[in-house]
Amino acid sequence: MGSDRAPHAEIDGALAAARDLGVGVILVGQPEKVEPELRRCGWRGNGDRGIELVEAAEVIGMNEPVATSVRRKKKSSLRIGTRLVTEGRADGFVSAGNTGAAMATAKMVIGMLPGVDRPALAALVPTKSGKPTLLLDVGANSECKAYHLLQFAIMGDVYSRAVLGRIRPAVGLMSIGEEEAKGNDLTKEAFPLLREMNSLNFVGNVEGRDLFSGAVDVIVTDGFTGNVMLKLSEGLTEAMLSMIKRELTSSAVTKDGAMLAKPAFQNIKKRLDYSEYGGAPLLGVRQIVVIGHGSSNARAIRNAIRSAKEFSENHASERIENEIAETSAAQALAGAASNR
Numbered sequence: 001m002g003s004d005r006a007p008h009a010e011i012d013g014a015l016a017a018a019r020d021l022g023v024g025v026i027l028v029g030q031p032e033k034v035e036p037e038l039r040r041c042g043w044r045g046n047g048d049r050g051i052e053l054v055e056a057a058e059v060i061g062m063n064e065p066v067a068t069s070v071r072r073k074k075k076s077s078l079r080i081g082t083r084l085v086t087e088g089r090a091d092g093f094v095s096a097g098n099t100g101a102a103m104a105t106a107k108m109v110i111g112m113l114p115g116v117d118r119p120a121l122a123a124l125v126p127t128k129s130g131k132p133t134l135l136l137d138v139g140a141n142s143e144c145k146a147y148h149l150l151q152f153a154i155m156g157d158v159y160s161r162a163v164l165g166r167i168r169p170a171v172g173l174m175s176i177g178e179e180e181a182k183g184n185d186l187t188k189e190a191f192p193l194l195r196e197m198n199s200l201n202f203v204g205n206v207e208g209r210d211l212f213s214g215a216v217d218v219i220v221t222d223g224f225t226g227n228v229m230l231k232l233s234e235g236l237t238e239a240m241l242s243m244i245k246r247e248l249t250s251s252a253v254t255k256d257g258a259m260l261a262k263p264a265f266q267n268i269k270k271r272l273d274y275s276e277y278g279g280a281p282l283l284g285v286r287q288i289v290v291i292g293h294g295s296s297n298a299r300a301i302r303n304a305i306r307s308a309k310e311f312s313e314n315h316a317s318e319r320i321e322n323e324i325a326e327t328s329a330a331q332a333l334a335g336a337a338s339n340r
Contacts, residue, residue: 001033093288153194
């Protein structure tokens with residue numbers, strides 16, 4: 001019920017995921033709005049084509065205040081959907097609705113992994129190397145402490161290995177210069193924590209331009225900076241594609257050239273399309289939650305479901321929990337040794 005095109009994008013994306021990925025999908029929403037659209041797609045009832053419908057009488061809108069709406073609307077699609085996960089009826093939850101409400105509901109209903117102080121939204125950013133970079137946090141935590149960035153790095157490292165198949169992913173800390181002394185108080189405090197974590201392949205500070213180079217696999221930052229970077233990237237991509245299209249159609253000569261180069265431009269557009277990645281996984285909660293754009297289309301919903309499937313199948317939550325526990329134990333031992 002959450003996206004700008006709801007429930008059409010969710011229905012089409014769910015049907016595509018069930019068909020292409022071999023998963024069962026539970027759609028949670030208002031039956032009077034969802035069921036007629038499902039039946040127009042040929043759906044005949046629960047279980048047909050891998051789709052089940054569960055009623056949720058209420059919806060939390062994009063502009064509603066998070067704290068009050070999450071507490072007040074106990075029959076919202078967000079609340080009921082996350083409860084299906086805790087009850088074991090679903091392995092993960094996907095939403096393209098109110099991001100703040102989805103995060104708050106996930107924390108409240110599904111709960112946090114032991115040892116994780118704050119969850120982090122992780123976004124995959126396309127790069128010129130052909131493999132995306134994982135950027136986190138991109139909006140869950142506008143203000144962070146150094147040990148939060150350390151936990152983000154651990155979670156990003158696990159996700160990169162478990163879901164993306166990277167071997168010893170390179171982890172960078174977003175700053176304003178490569179030197180250790182560069183940056184603000186947060187990055188200066190986080191740098192030694194990351195460097196001392198032997199389980200991480202920490203390569204030091206990275207700069208904004210490194211986001212698209214593919215030089216590192218994981219970039220860690222606070223949610224305020226990460227969200228600005230993500231929105232800037234999306235705006236820049238849209239502007240560049242628009243300018244290229246305008247230039248290619250400005251004269252008969254460029255139109256002829258554009259026809260010859262059309263396959264290449266289509267490939268570039270596909271690589272830059274956010275819907276290829278579906279949404280941002282919320283790392284640090286007990287089971288996978290993927291939060292998509294409000295403007296998500298059916299392809300984005302389908303790929304968000306794919307992301308949830310891959311995360312669940314690779315037991316990424318359990319691996320994150322184990323890594324956090326090992327880190328906490330190591331820090332406790334180091335603290336005890338230093339106090340002797």
